[in-house]
Structure formats: C-alpha cells, structure tokens
Amino acid sequence: MSDVSRSAAMAAPATINVTLEVNGRSCTLTIAPWTTLLDALRDRLGLTGTKKGCDQGQCGACTVLVDGRRINSCLTLAVMKDGAKVTTIEGLETDGTLHPLQQAFIDHDAFQCGYCTPGQICSAAGLIAEGKAKTPDQIRELMSGNICRCGAYPNILAAIQQAMTAMGGKS
C-alpha cells in the first residue's frame, strides 16, 4: 500500500448512512463501508433469521431477496444496496400466516438441524419468482447454491414443489 492511499484510507469517514427498506420498513443505518448486508441485518437490525454459514458465498445460508432477487448477503456490502428493498425470512409471513414455502417446509419435514432453512426458503422464493424451474431436475439445479449438510434435499424438493403448486407458479 502506498503512503498516499494509506493516508487516504485513514482519512476516510469511518461510517456512511445507508437507508434500506427491510421487510417493508424503512431503516437508516450508520455503518462502516466494510459491513456486509448479512452483518447489517443480523447485528444492527437484530434480524438473526438470516444465517451466517461459510461467509464466503459457498453455502447459501445467508440468502435474502434484494429488490425481489435472491442473492448471498455475505458477499454484498450494505452500502452498495442503499435504497434497496430487502426481504428476509422474517418478512415472508403475512399477519401471522406462514408463507406457502414456510408451511410446505413444515409439511414435508424439509430440514433436520434447520440452519440452512431460512436461506433455502428465501432462495426458493426467488426461484419461484424467476419462473424458470419446471421439472425436478431444474429445481435441483437452480437450488444448488443452498447446501444442506443434514441432506434433507428430497424433502426440500418436495416442499418447493408443493409451494409452487399452491402459489400457481407465482411469488
């Protein structure tokens, strides 16, 4: 690192204001630029439903929807999403009624330890909104970014198929 850039980094403001609409509520956070969206959600907003698994984009436990698309929140800087709409597992239910995917995961026992489940469900919500997966092979392929160490994959597939039918293929 050169002296010039070192001093530039040190002179940088340590925090930046970021406004996010999280699960329908507007939140303004004052955060360091190196805060990931995952850490902002968990540590600043107390939304611990979104899990930190590998923290390297390899497991999918941190999957959330940003402006309707599923992404890995661990590889996203919160400052880069200023103004975005974020949906986490906490935001899927409506007035106490579970989202069809949440209900389907219960109906099909689509988990064992449950750690990957919020990411699986948010990812599946993204998958259904994309409307590209029709066959079991396609669902498996487009869900491959979510690892389940307990190996509940057959039940996860069944749950997604049930929710897809219940939702008429729409999100």
Added chain:
Amino acid sequence: MIKFQYDRAADVTDAVRQIAADPEARFIAGGTNLIDLMKYQVERPPRLIDISRLPLTSVEETPGGGLRIGALVPNTDLAYHPLVEQRYPILSSAIMSGASQQLRNMASTGGNLVQRTRCFYFYDVTMACNKRQPGSGCAAIKGINRINAILGTSESCIATHPSDMCVALAVLDAKVHVTGLSGSREIAVVDFHRLPGDTPQIDNNLRRDEIITAIELPAQGFAANHSYLKIRDRLSYAFALVSVAAALELESGRIKTGRLALGGVAHKPWRSVEAEAALRGQAAGPETFARAAEIVLRDAKGFGHNDFKIDLARRAIVRTLTQAANATPQSQADKRIR
C-alpha cells in the same frame, strides 16, 4: 474483513479518473469474487470505487447483426436474455453451468471476465504464490494440483482461469470494449486474458486506468450446432476440472466452420486455432474429432495430481463436438452426459 474507503463513480469518465488517480484502488460491481478475496486478505485494496450504478446494463443489437452487452448486465439476465437464448445458446448454457443462481444474480458480465483464479495456493496467504506475491514461488507445482492447468503453464504459475462464460465468449469471437484515460478500444476476448509466463500476477491485458464497458458478440452464434460440457467434482455449483465449448457450422455433414475452446485447463480460455483448422472441411465424425483433440492436447503437461485432466479433456472434446454435430447440446439441468 479488511477496512477500506468507499466511493461511488458518477459515470464512466469519473470511474476512469478515480481509478487512474489511485493505483491501489479497485472497482467493485457484483463483488462476488472481490469481497471473498478481501475476506481472505488475498486482496487488500485501501479503497473501493463502486461502479455498480453506472448505466451499463443494456443489451442492444448492433448494426452488423450482433449484440452489445453492457458490462454491468448481471450474469442471470444475460443467460436468460431472449436474444442470447435464441442466437447464442452456448453462452446461456455456459453461464448457467457456473456458480449458483444467487451468485449469477449478483455477478456482472465485466466482473466475470476479471475474476481471479481459484487455485488453492493463491487463496491461502500462508503459501507461496507468484500470482499473489510475485517472486515468492509456486506451491501448486509440487502441491495438491488436481484443479490446476495442463496447457500454457510456466515455471512460475499453473493457475487456471475459472470462468465458464469466457469459454463461450472465446468460441463466439467476442470483443471486450474498454475505456481508459486515452479513450476507448476493443480487445478480442481471446487476447484479453494472458498466459502466466513470468508475470502471473497480471491476469489480463486491461490497463490500470481502464474499465470494461461492454462485450460485443458478432452475428454468428452457432445456434444450430453447439454444446458446452462441464466436468467437475460434483454435478453443480463447482468449478470446472475440464470444460469444452464446441460450435460447428455444418454443410451436408461436413464442417464448414468449427470452433473449440476449453476451460479449467489454462490461465485463459484455451482456444486452439490449429485444431479448428483440422476440423475445417472434414466429415463431422469421431475420427475428425479425435484428431482435433490430439492437436489441442499435443503439448499438454500434467503436474501429478492433475495428470488425469489430459485424458479427461481428450474425451470431453470428442464428446462435446459430437453433441454439437448431433444438435443435442449438453443440458445444464439434466446431468446425464449423452
């Protein structure tokens, strides 16, 4: 995670001005590779310049019948774009074979080109790596090099370029549009990435002050006869051990034009012009394809753990050319290889 200063670029000119003024700054777009590398402290930029909001997100038809793809088009949008699916299905297929849908939703077209190697020794800051720390040596050459290169290697580096998208862009003869302090220029995709030589720290020929603005595809998309076959240690969400992009233009069973590029085997998407010359005018059949594979792999060299890649690549080339000739491209959802 390291600490850094964060700035946004107002437009392309501002992005170029900012990157030129700060030699250690990095652009960030999707962030899927850079943030990962920063967490491992492989990359330690004191400053990030956010280019993700620049208006480089359109896909437009060119007067010559091709497509111009903005550098910030997400990988998913590119793969699902109707014109890409219709005219350049090999590009859609290659993109969909890589990463996961979450990562493809984040990753940009330009960022895919400049992603760095996934060599284990590059990622592990306690190991010698000439790419990460020039002059420190290469721990992969005598290490666990199962995933490493067999073509175009040097004594200083046997890393591979990890992209699938770029392998398809190589067979399509795509061009990279870049803008720097001295104006704009085009670089052929096949000339964009470099071989390691004795400067493996330099992945590509993009200059320090340049930003990728677009990828241009020529009119010929090989939609009728193409295939992208990716072989890896698990069936999805893994980097290629070997991948092959094959595109053919056939005329009464003979090959008028044949294109062939490999991924996972070299420091760049590996296109063999010599093998393509051997395809030209020949019958589209196993003997022709085997001859092309021999030519591609004539100078291949294994480093122990990756010796198997030479045979694997030979068979994958023949298989992919056969799929292309039969108009039965490899499905990226149904994993059976036919």
